[in-house]
Amino acid sequence: MPTTLVGTMVNGKINYAAIAWVGIMESDMITIAVNKGHYSNNGIKEHKTFSVNIPSVRLARETDYCGLVSGKNVDKSGVFRSFFGELKTVPLIEECPVGMACKLADTFDFPQHDVFVGEIHEIFCDDSCLTNGKPDFAKIDPLLFILSGRGYWKLGERVADAFKVGKELRKTSE
Numbered sequence: 292m293p294t295t296l297v298g299t300m301v302n303g304k305i306n307y308a309a310i311a312w313v314g315i316m317e318s319d320m321i322t323i324a325v326n327k328g329h330y331s332n333n334g335i336k337e338h339k340t341f342s343v344n345i346p347s348v349r350l351a352r353e354t355d356y357c358g359l360v361s362g363k364n365v366d367k368s369g370v371f372r373s374f375f376g377e378l379k380t381v382p383l384i385e386e387c388p389v390g391m392a393c394k395l396a397d398t399f400d401f402p403q404h405d406v407f408v409g410e411i412h413e414i415f416c417d418d419s420c421l422t423n424g425k426p427d428f429a430k431i432d433p434l435l436f437i438l439s440g441r442g443y444w445k446l447g448e449r450v451a452d453a454f455k456v457g458k459e460l461r462k463t464s465e
């Protein structure tokens with residue numbers, strides 16, 4: 292799964308947490324599953340906003356740090372350089388090639404996690420990671436996380452054309 296960094300404002304301070312349990316609900320809506328004990332939840336509930344940033348492989352150390360320590364005990368506001376878009380309670384990370392500023396659309400109360408549904412309000416992508424105006428994942432080089440074995444990985448090779456390679460199995464009647 293992709294590792295993300297969720298940005299929040301908690302008690303007037305910027306906070307970042309590593310969050311890998313991320314889903315896509317609609318083309319402009321994403322979910323993050325955040326353990327109820329985390330500090331980030333307070334900021335999301337207070338301001339009804341958060342950011343989802345995609346770190347590249349070279350940010351493994353900083354990303355892992357944001358997943359090891361809690362804003363309850365440590366000030367993580369200086370780990371990255373932050374900027375703000377239109378939403379003034381949504382810190383985004385300069386060093387991350389992609390950042391999404393979200394408005395809280397809904398919250399699902401699961402036993403251990405708050406699942407926050409965010410409507411993407413703005414997307415930022417580094418010019419250096421675009422090809423023909425579109426995000427290029429080879430350039431973004433996202434940091435991937437596998438829970439089993441607790442390892443960080445990087446993207447492998449492109450395998451085939453999606454929505455195309457399967458056509459080879461289609462029968463003429465389909």
Ligand SMILES: Cc1cc2nc3c(=O)[nH]c(=O)nc-3n(C[C@H](O)[C@H](O)[C@H](O)COP(=O)(O)O)c2cc1C
Pocket residue numbers: 294306307308309310311312313324325326328329330331332354355357358359360361362363436
């Ligand atoms: C690679 C990685 C992925 C993580 N993914 C999640 C996740 O999806 N949900 C979650 O609740 N915690 C996740 N964590 C743990 C939190 O990032 C960690 O508990 C962090 O200290 C919470 O920060 P906060 O208390 O400042 O919000 C992850 C940690 C790592 C290292």
